[in-house]
Amino acid sequence: MQTQEFRYVSIKSQDSLSNSEKDTMSHLRVVVVSDTHNCHTNLQIPGGDVLIVAGDFTCHGTIPEAVRFNTYLGEQEHKYKLVVPGNHEWCPDLIRPFMTNCVFLLDNAIIINGIKFYGCRWKKKFSSLRMNDSTAKTTHIIPSDVDVLITHQPPKGVGGLDFDEKRSRGNIKLTERIKVVNPLVHVFGHTHSKGGWFDDLDGCSTTFINASTLEGSKIQAVLRKPIIFDLYH
Numbered sequence: 001m002q003t004q005e006f007r008y009v010s011i012k013s014q015d016s017l018s019n020s021e022k023d024t025m026s027h028l029r030v031v032v033v034s035d036t037h038n039c040h041t042n043l044q045i046p047g048g049d050v051l052i053v054a055g056d057f058t059c060h061g062t063i064p065e066a067v068r069f070n071t072y073l074g075e076q077e078h079k080y081k082l083v084v085p086g087n088h089e090w091c092p093d094l095i096r097p098f099m100t101n102c103v104f105l106l107d108n109a110i111i112i113n114g115i116k117f118y119g120c121r122w123k124k125k126f127s128s129l130r131m132n133d134s135t136a137k138t139t140h141i142i143p144s145d146v147d148v149l150i151t152h153q154p155p156k157g158v159g160g161l162d163f164d165e166k167r168s169r170g171n172i173k174l175t176e177r178i179k180v181v182n183p184l185v186h187v188f189g190h191t192h193s194k195g196g197w198f199d200d201l202d203g204c205s206t207t208f209i210n211a212s213t214l215e216g217s218k219i220q221a222v223l224r225k226p227i228i229f230d231l232y233h
């Protein structure tokens with residue numbers, strides 16, 4: 001059951017545009033979700049040009065779970081569907097061949113209408129699903145010209161997202177790289193307790209979106225609605 005209305009983010013690059021300017025420009029409508037943990041059929045995903053899934057679309061990262069989610073993706077109308085793995089997709093290379101209805105981003109980019117989207121792979125330690133420094137291994141290769149960055153893990157120091165039920169979840173190396181790259185938007189999930197958007201990272205004009213749809217730490221069918229934003233270009 002969904003508990004909120006659709007949420008619309010006006011990113012900073014649009015704020016400087018007048019309504020008449022917006023009328024003459026093309027835009028991409030982007031819809032973002034994360035951490036659906038097999039509850040995706042309870043979501044109503046609004047239409048748009050690009051659908052982003054920021055990881056944890058399964059509970060155990062199995063092939064049958066991935067196949068079910070891939071089928072669901074195939075039913076969505078968005079022209080582009082961009083997905084990154086979360087820590088619950090513990091072996092992205094195992095499920096990658098079955099993610100046929102999306103672009104499964106593993107440290108690579110796709111350019112859509114001149115806008116560069118880049119998605120990070122989640123590096124797993126085999127000891128636990130709950131590692132928190134895993135994306136640090138690849139943050140240094142995030143290109144400097146990324147417009148929309150997609151990771152599963154949040155950066156450290158944004159929106160009070162560092163701690164979720166007393167566990168640190170933010171990644172300091174990701175924060176450091178974001179301050180260099182300064183993307184327009186950074187989409188992530190992982191911290192279930194604090195969905196929404198944030199712009200409070202010093203020295204950075206990025207709009208941060210925690211797209212987690214689950215509201216609590218336990219896997220449950222209480223979902224926030226997707227976040228939507230428009231990118232003018």
Ligand SMILES: [Zn+2]
Nearest residue numbers: 035056086190
């Ligand atoms: Zn999750």
